[in-house]
Every structure is written in C-alpha cells, then in structure tokens.
Amino acid sequence: MTPNDIYFRRWRTDADFRAGTAIGTVVGGDAITFGTPAGRLTYPDPHSGATGTYEFATWTSMEVAPGFGAKEIISSWIASTPGGSWIQIELRGATSTGSFTKWYVVARWAADDAVLRRTSVPAQGDADGTVSVDTFVATPGRELHRWQLRVTLLRPIGSELTPTLRSLGAVASCLPEPGRITPSTPQAALGVTLEVPRFSQEIHVGEYPQYDNGGQAWCSPTCTSMVMSYWGALPPTDDYAWVDQSYQDRWVDHAARHCFDYNYVGCGNWPFNVAYAGRYGLEGFVTRLRSLNEAELFIEAGLPLVLSASFGKHEIPGLDYSTNGHLIALVGFTADGEPILNDPNSPTDEDVRKPVGRAEFESAWLNSSRGVAYVMHPAGAALPDPPSQPNW
Secondary structure, eight states, rough: OOOOEEEEEEEHHHHHTSSSSEEBEOOSSSEEOOOOOEEEHHHHHHTTOOOEEEEEEEOOOOBOOEEEEEEEEEEEEEHHHHHOOOOEEEEEEEEETTTTTOOOOEEESEEEESSOOOOOOOOOSSSEEEEEETTTOOOTTOOOEEEEEEEEEHHHHHHHHOOOEEOOOOOEEEOSOOOOOOOOOOOTTTTOBBOOOOOOOOTTTSSSSGGSHHHHHHHHHHHHHHHHHTTTTOOOGGGHHHHSSSSHHHHHHHHHHHHTTTTBBBBBOHHHHHHHHHTOEEEEEEOOOHHHHHHHEEEEEEEEEEEEEEEEEETTOOHHHHEEEEEEEEOOOOTTTEEEEOOSSSSSGGGGGGEEOOOHHHHHHHHHSSSEEEEETTTTOOOOOSSSSSOO
C-alpha cells in the first residue's frame, strides 16, 4: 500500500537563503533581492504579443530529500515585482533512475499585469514528468527523491528596479490513489467559528469577461479575499478604482484580475492566489493536509484555510450542487466537529456560511485535490506545531 507521505520545505530567512546558491542576487532582510545582473534574456510574451529584454539574477535552493519518491510537487512564493520586473520559478529533481530532470518552469509571475502577463507554462512534458498548471507530476517510475527550486529575478535592462523574493517553498507528496477514506474523529476546535467575512462569487456573474467572467470562475479569488479581509489585508480603495463603481465587493474583481493565469485562462492557480495575498503583506504557502484533524489545528490557532475540492450534487450534506473543482474557505467546526465553510458559491454574501457533513466533505477534499490548502496569515501569527513529517 502506498504510504501517505507529504513533506513541505520553505525558505524565508537570511539563514535559509544563504544555504542556497546566489548568482547576482543579494540576501538580506530575510529576502532575496536583485543585486547585479548575471545575464540578459529576451522574452516574447505569448499572451500580450510584446517582446521585452531583461537582465536577470538567480537564486537556487539546496537539494531537498523528502525521504520518499515524490509523485507531485506544488511550489508557492511571496514576492514583490515593482514596475516591469517579474520572477520565474523553476523546479528540477533526481528521479528514481538516479538521473536529474531538466528545469521545468513552474511560473512566470508578476504582481501586476501592465508589462508581463503572469502565466503557467504548457507543453513541458517529457519522459520524467510534466507541469499541470501549478503542479509538477512525475511520470510513474520516475518519482523525485531529491528536488530543488530556482528563482530568476528579472528587470528591464537599464532600470534600477529591485524585484524581491520574501519566501519560496514547495510541498512534495506521494499519496495513495483516490478511494475510500477512513473518516477522522473530531479532536480540536470543536465549537470554534472564526469570524471570516462572507463574500459571494455569484454576485459577480458576467463581470470582466477577460478575467474569466466572474461567477462560477471566481471561487478562488473570492476565498482569498475573504481570508485577506479577516486579516485586515484587503487592497486599498485606490488599487481597485478601475473596477466599475456599481459592482459589489469590488476588491474581489481586483483579486480575480491579479490571480489570473493567462495560460490556464482562469483565476484558480493555487500559488498565484497565495502570491496575491503576499502583495498586501500576508505570508502564505500552498500545502497538502492529511485530514481534517490537521485542519482543526489551524482553526484552533485562529487561522482560516482555503481548501480545494470537487464533488457531486448532494454528495456532501449542506451543499446542493456539483463541481469539477471548487475553492471553499474553512472557518470553523460545530460542537460535533462538522466543518463550517464560507462557500462563495452562494447567491448573496449573507448566504455564504454553511455547516456541512464532515465525513463526506473530508472524503471529497482528500480524494480530489488530495488535501490542498492555502495557508495565508500575518507575519506575527503563530502556526500550529507541525507533525513529525512536516507539511507546514
């Protein structure tokens, strides 16, 4: 039987970053910044049609050995990209055969879209694996026993812009195939509900078709906005002044635009959502959790989560629709341990809060996204103690 292996590694301090290899980058202030150019490149943006010439500097992590062969790896980051600067995230690893893969491009990302169209990169598959939007997927028999990340900071030639990386991490996993899930027994956070503001995605139907048309497509930025609002980290009004004044919860439109992945043609790229929250001062990462018992620890610590799941109509008591992929904020548990959700798939903001069946929701979440969760929090917030095989 395949073990339930999940291992998370993050770099976010000077000591962390100094353990990597810097070429042109500078470590300081618990961040990596652009120092001196290590080279130049020309990038023809396939989504804007514009071609730019940039100078770049790089930082490469040490190799990480999770202790198992990773079938999947999801990276995430927090960065700032002033002006026309941007970053590129890449991943490679040593497979079960002992050979190293090529460098796969995980993302080309900028906080804004004025110059670069942030994007995942399609058609990278080879004998070792591929990148499926935000997730590296190893070819069976070529799981990664060691892996490393590389970030490239880029700025227009002749500029003095300083793109900065504040954190970089990845969660590696080797999980059994989807199947029957043994329900977890409630252990913590019983009767705890965090007062996370309620935002509906459905009130945005038809807004900004260029960012996937609102409504059903905006579950992820709507959930991200709910957690940002909980932490007092929504964008200032001036940032979303471009949004039609007649629209409700206009910050959700802003989030949708700035989480939008031009390759995926949608707002549901997991690390793009976390990186967006980082633009407004939050820390964060994408990980996988093993059960609702681990999620309970975050709620008990005052930390709401955003979870990814798909399910059929009436499969989960309390949810009367089906979805091929949905993001929902977990904000608490009833006294009996039933999850309490802020579900953006609701007709109004007032209808968002929903208790749902524990066993059914846990099964859908673990079988579909394999326990994916966004963790977004202020720098001073303490995370719960991680398990012995850490996944945060």
